[in-house]
Amino acid sequence: MIKALRGMKDILESDESAKFQYFVKTATAVAERYGFEYIETPKLEETALFKRSVGESSDIVGKEMYQFIDKGENDVCLRPEGTAGVVRAFVEKKLDRIDQTRRFFYHGSMFRYERPQKGRLREFHQFGCEVFGESNVLEDANLIIMLSTIFNTLGISHQIQINSLGCPKCIPAYREKLVAFLDSKKEHLCDDCLRRKETNPIRALDCKTITCAEQYVDAPFITDNLCDECAADFERLKTLLDHNNIAYTVNKKLVRGLDYYTKTAFEFVSDEIGAQSAIAGGGRYDRLVEFLEGRPTPAIGFAIGIERIFDLIKVPEGSRQGIYLGAMDEAAIDTVFAKAQALRRNHTVTVDYSARGLKGHLKQADKAEARICAVIGETERLAGTIWVKDLETKEEQTVALDAFQGMLA
RNA sequence: GUGGGUAUAGCUCAGUCGGUUAGAGCACCAGUUUGUGGCACUGGGGGUCGUGGGUUCGAACCCCAUUACCCACCCCA
Numbered sequence: 001m002i003k004a005l006r007g008m009k010d011i012l013e014s015d016e017s018a019k020f021q022y023f024v025k026t027a028t029a030v031a032e033r034y035g036f037e038y039i040e041t042p043k044l045e046e047t048a049l050f051k052r053s054v055g056e057s058s059d060i061v062g063k064e065m066y067q068f069i070d071k072g073e074n075d076v077c078l079r080p081e082g083t084a085g086v087v088r089a090f091v092e093k094k095l096d097r098i099d100q101t102r103r104f105f106y107h108g109s110m111f112r113y114e115r116p117q118k119g120r121l122r123e124f125h126q127f128g129c130e131v132f133g134e135s136n137v138l139e140d141a142n143l144i145i146m147l148s149t150i151f152n153t154l155g156i157s158h159q160i161q162i163n164s165l166g167c168p169k170c171i172p173a174y175r176e177k178l179v180a181f182l183d184s185k186k187e188h189l190c191d192d193c194l195r196r197k198e199t200n201p202i203r204a205l206d207c208k209t210i211t212c213a214e215q216y217v218d219a220p221f222i223t224d225n226l227c228d229e230c231a232a233d234f235e236r237l238k239t240l241l242d243h244n245n246i247a248y249t250v251n252k253k254l255v256r257g258l259d260y261y262t263k264t265a266f267e268f269v270s271d272e273i274g275a276q277s278a279i280a281g282g283g284r285y286d287r288l289v290e291f292l293e294g295r296p297t298p299a300i301g302f303a304i305g306i307e308r309i310f311d312l313i314k315v316p317e318g319s320r321q322g323i324y325l326g327a328m329d330e331a332a333i334d335t336v337f338a339k340a341q342a343l344r345r346n347h348t349v350t351v352d353y354s355a356r357g358l359k360g361h362l363k364q365a366d367k368a369e370a371r372i373c374a375v376i377g378e379t380e381r382l383a384g385t386i387w388v389k390d391l392e393t394k395e396e397q398t399v400a401l402d403a404f405q406g407m408l409a
Numbered sequence: 410g411u412g413g414g415u416a417u418a419g420c421u422c423a424g425u426c427g428g429u430u431a432g433a434g435c436a437c438c439a440g441u442u443u444g445u446g447g448c449a450c451u452g453g454g455g456g457u458c459g460u461g462g463g464u465u466c467g468a469a470c471c472c473c474a475u476u477a478c479c480c481a482c483c484c485c486a
Contacts, residue, residue: 126486267486340433357443370465396445
């Protein structure tokens with residue numbers, strides 16, 4: 001038997017596909033109310049796009065990409081995240097030359113070649129939003145509030161963590177300061193932290209090794225080393241969230257995994273879903289558009305990991321709906337089939353193609369969760385009528401076939 | 410890439426000390442009711458015990474290998 005590849009999942013049955021659609025529908029509705037427009041970008045992109053945006057130093061680019069040479073000898077890979085492609089599209093369409101704020105949302109597959117575990121797959125799905133051309137920190141607050149609204153609408157409890165990662169004016173100096181600090185402690189640090197010192201030093205501060213954590217109590221934090229503008233924006237963001245009743249905590253150790261983030265960084269976490277607790281993450285990336293050869297354009301975005309919240313989604317109970325049509329003898333099947341096509345102009349209709357007893361049809365209709373079970377037996381066929389039963393109210397009646405559609409309205 | 414766990418019916422799982430025909434619940438099908446669903450009762454179908462080798466008179470059970478899945482680390486949504 002051929003099975004799905006490791007880390008790839010089918011979404012069907014057990015309400016899984018219903019959950020997926022319910023989530024996308026809900027998130028889309030909220031995003032549209034905030035003025036976001038749908039964007040669809042390719043799942044396959046030139047490898048260079050991700051090397052330049054996500055960053056060579058990240059694990060994602062370093063070892064998790066589905067990368068290959070295609071038949072035209074292009075170096076390509078399946079997208080490991082969504083932002084890079086949207087930015088590429090934004091620049092390619094030359095939207096960076098128009099002085100206008102643009103807001104996009106998307107959802108779709110992302111691919112990372114990782115060892116699967118709870119909440120982590122090789123093909124997973126994200127719902128993401130990206131805003132271009134707005135540097136005002138009000139937009140940072142706006143996005144966090146919108147994201148919170150999406151989760152609240154879905155009834156998903158969450159905690160919000162925020163941090164500021166600084167900008168090109170303050171990050172280099174802070175980074176030097178931190179590396180110097182780590183160097184001074186290097187005899188006491190674990191191998192992972194020594195590696196992080198080189199690749200992404202801020203991440204070391206979040207090390208779970210007790211001996212490392214002890215070393216970091218008096219470590220310099222980015223939040224205390226921001227330039228005036230970044231510090232002011234961060235203060236304003238906190239005030240805005242307070243004024244809009246958004247509960248959050250400042251996590252000075254919060255780093256985003258991708259190199260392109262600047263200033264505001266945030267993460268939504270859940271304590272109900274296992275070790276991979278981040279259900280959404282995002283932040284500002286004011287430099288990325290110019291990294292990808294666009295005109296300098298401030299930008300901010302986030303992505304929700306759909307599989308991460310799958311267990312938390314509760315689809316509202318649906319009631320019986322739709323019509324089930326069946327025939328009790330072969331002679332009536334064609335009539336039923338044709339009737340179904342007509343009814344489908346404004347009804348959901350399923351047709352059973354085999355002749356069976358009334359009981360059989362009722363059972364089928366019940367399993368299909370149809371509201372109406374309508375059957376043509378010999379009596380009805382000869383009389384030009386159809387027997388109709390409402391499976392919820394249990395009312396039944398026999399009507400002229402021609403009058404059937406009218407009585408449904 | 411590293412570590413741990415698991416693998417028996419469509420699903421969730423029992424299976425004793427290695428011993429005869431491998432079980433249960435749910436699901437499915439049929440009957441109780443020859444034109445009335447859900448509920449109930451009765452009956453039924455369904456298994457390469459992940460795969461390959463080994464030990465043994467005898468293996469679902471013990472040993473080795475292998476694959477897959479799960480969980481965790483790393484990292485990330």
